Amino acid sequence: MSAETTAHVEHEPDLSRYTLWQDGEPVGLADYRVVGQEMQFTHTEVNPAKRDHGLASILVEQALDDVRTRTNLTVVAACPFVAEWINTHAEYQDLLSRGR
Template identity: 60%
Template sequence: MPAEPTIDRSRVEVQHEPALSRYTVWLDDRNVGLLDYVTTGREIRFTHSEVDPAERGQGLASILTEFALDDVRARTDLPVVPACPYVDDWIDAHAEYQDLLTRGR
């Protein structure tokens, strides 16, 4: 199961970089992780996530994934395809995000 955040969220910032089809997570002004996606006319496919090995275990990937999914929910009606195993596991562990998998179909 994905790690729940244990870090002081005031030290964390998440940014959406649409030109790169990517969300990034920053810790104390350092880029420490990313979540890549591909948007088609029919879906948003999350393809890859990673967090700096030195910063793992604090829940940064969870914060990043939650932000990205909330952003997708707010700005589009497309379904999410969690091709990245971490995102797939995260959605499985958070029932309130299950609807993103089937909406718009």
């Protein structure tokens, strides 16, 4: 079974984060803060024992999909991983400039 079929992301607005779950356990997170009309992704991490399986990409993709469908906020990729992920996924680059 692939990581993609067993992993899912939950938005936890009270904690200002998206949490990645796999097999009923949290294995990663993407922290953010909302400042004005911006959602600033500040930190992303995946449990070291679970790295190299594409989980961080699943986390970022699902978090950005949620931002796109649920808000009109502009994404600020303060986290280097999020910045690099968006840089290599052209279909998400519009999130960096919308609302401006």
